[in-house]
Amino acid sequence: MPDKTIRAVKGMRDLLPPETALWNFVEAAVRDVFRAYNFHEIRTPIFEETQLFARAVGEETDVVSKEMYTWEDRARAESEKGQSLTLRPENTAGTVRAYIEHKLWERGLNKLYYIGPQFRRERPQKGRYRQFYQIGAEVIGSASAGSESPARDAEVLELLATLLDRLGIENWTLQLNSVGCPNDRAAYNEALRKALEPVVTTMCTDCQRRAVTNPLRVFDCKVPADQPIIDKLPRITQYLDEPCRIHFEQVKNILKSVGVEFHENDRLVRGLDYYTRTAFEFTHGALGAQNAILGGGRYDGLSESLGGPNAPGIGFAIGEDRLVLALKESAEAVQRKPDVYIAPLGAGMDREAARLARELRRHDIIADLGDETFRLKKSFDAASKLGARFILIVGENEVKADSFALKNLSSGEQLSVPRAELAQKIQSGS
Ligand code: HAM
Numbered sequence: 001m002p003d004k005t006i007r008a009v010k011g012m013r014d015l016l017p018p019e020t021a022l023w024n025f026v027e028a029a030v031r032d033v034f035r036a037y038n039f040h041e042i043r044t045p046i047f048e049e050t051q052l053f054a055r056a057v058g059e060e061t062d063v064v065s066k067e068m069y070t071w072e073d074r075a076r077a078e079s080e081k082g083q084s085l086t087l088r089p090e091n092t093a094g095t096v097r098a099y100i101e102h103k104l105w106e107r108g109l110n111k112l113y114y115i116g117p118q119f120r121r122e123r124p125q126k127g128r129y130r131q132f133y134q135i136g137a138e139v140i141g142s143a144s145a146g147s148e149s150p151a152r153d154a155e156v157l158e159l160l161a162t163l164l165d166r167l168g169i170e171n172w173t174l175q176l177n178s179v180g181c182p183n184d185r186a187a188y189n190e191a192l193r194k195a196l197e198p199v200v201t202t203m204c205t206d207c208q209r210r211a212v213t214n215p216l217r218v219f220d221c222k223v224p225a226d227q228p229i230i231d232k233l234p235r236i237t238q239y240l241d242e243p244c245r246i247h248f249e250q251v252k253n254i255l256k257s258v259g260v261e262f263h264e265n266d267r268l269v270r271g272l273d274y275y276t277r278t279a280f281e282f283t284h285g286a287l288g289a290q291n292a293i294l295g296g297g298r299y300d301g302l303s304e305s306l307g308g309p310n311a312p313g314i315g316f317a318i319g320e321d322r323l324v325l326a327l328k329e330s331a332e333a334v335q336r337k338p339d340v341y342i343a344p345l346g347a348g349m350d351r352e353a354a355r356l357a358r359e360l361r362r363h364d365i366i367a368d369l370g371d372e373t374f375r376l377k378k379s380f381d382a383a384s385k386l387g388a389r390f391i392l393i394v395g396e397n398e399v400k401a402d403s404f405a406l407k408n409l410s411s412g413e414q415l416s417v418p419r420a421e422l423a424q425k426i427q428s429g430s
Contacts, residue, residue, distance in 0.1 A: 011130025058273025
């Protein structure tokens with residue numbers, strides 16, 4: 001290719017057929033499942049004020065400190081400074097902002113879902129992109145409406161198990177932990193700082209900073225040399241207060257009684273600061289290094305920290321790119337091939353073919369169209385390249401008789417079918 005060819009920006013990618021059929025299949029299936037659990041769709045803006053993410057996700061997280069696409073918007077007047085804006089790196093902050101801004105509790109809207117692109121400036125690799133898609137859901141509401149209840153956590157986790165099963169994704173593992181609440185966090189941070197003190201100088205520079213500003217974030221470290229040190233650190237589960245401990249026990253008990261298997265992982269703290277109590281990820285073996293197909297958890301103080309009412313919440317986001325990777329083998333199977341290729345044969349036949357195509361498509365038949373200048377052989381080649389089930393010949397004799405040659409391309413059988421019977425014949429497939 002010449003040097004001047006413009007290509008997609010690093011970390012961005014085009015989604016092409018037949019894979020897009022798989023994306024549509026996934027999205028249709030999740031919308032069905034969300035409906036069954038009474039979730040409603042929300043669409044929030046692609047960018048927000050930078051402050052929203054800094055406050056919700058946390059300044060010390062990798063997402064906020066390293067990965068956001070942030071820019072200063074043009075100022076309205078020369079004397080003013082432009083507003084700092086950021087492409088959304090995740091959608092919980094935007095959803096909770098919208099919940100507060102539109103007082104959604106007054107409309108009883110407390111179960112929301114979204115499907116859309118998110119942006120993080122990470123190093124691209126298989127399963128990790130700079131524009132990626134999340135399918136997420138949030139249950140937010142007043143504590144009196146039960147949104148704090150362990151039953152909500154279990155319901156969300158059971159929904160996810162149902163969804164993955166429905167999509168035919170096997171071999172997933174639910175990793176479950178509790179990261180406690182601000183009550184537990186003070187004592188735990190203290191213990192972590194103490195444990196880190198003698199070893200922190202041997203750790204990476206990020207960990208050295210985290211140890212001071214936000215020690216829990218040390219668990220996000222991916223540097224191999226730091227892992228043996230991190231493995232020996234005290235765990236948050238040892239510091240849970242009584243209400244948090246009971247909440248976690250109840251979540252696990254409900255999961256056991258509905259038959260959703262889980263694996264307790266006390267290293268799992270998730271990379272975002274808003275989490276309290278239940279935190280989880282579903283991992284999938286076939287995905288390699290980026291094996292988290294989804295992640296989520298509870299965020300009981302988030303609404304207040306954004307200036308909203310007390311509104312405990314829990315939610316998750318599935319990485320749709322990764323979900324599709326786990327399903328990829330079946331892309332061809334999901335893509336619907338044309339039912340019929342309409343082949344006009346000779347001058348004036350484009351018009352007749354267009355009429356027929358219009359009639360057939362109204363019957364939900366997928367029809368593709370040739371061109372009257374094509375020789376018959378070229379039309380047959382085009383039809384088989386598209387994988388059409390039938391070819392329909394539209395020549396002068398057929399038009400006169402109002403009956404058309406319809407050939408089944410796999411069996412080779414050819415019949416003359418009157419116009420009025422065409423749709424039924426094609427739909428019946430023989
Ligand atoms: P998260 O763990 O940062 O959580 O992201 C959720 C999922 O998005 C990940 O498990 C992964 O599948 C996918 N993902 C993240 N980054 C990338 C990337 N660069 N490329 C491809 N996929 C990616 C959140 O975003 C939270 N907002 C989830 C949540 C909702 N918690 C409560 N409610």
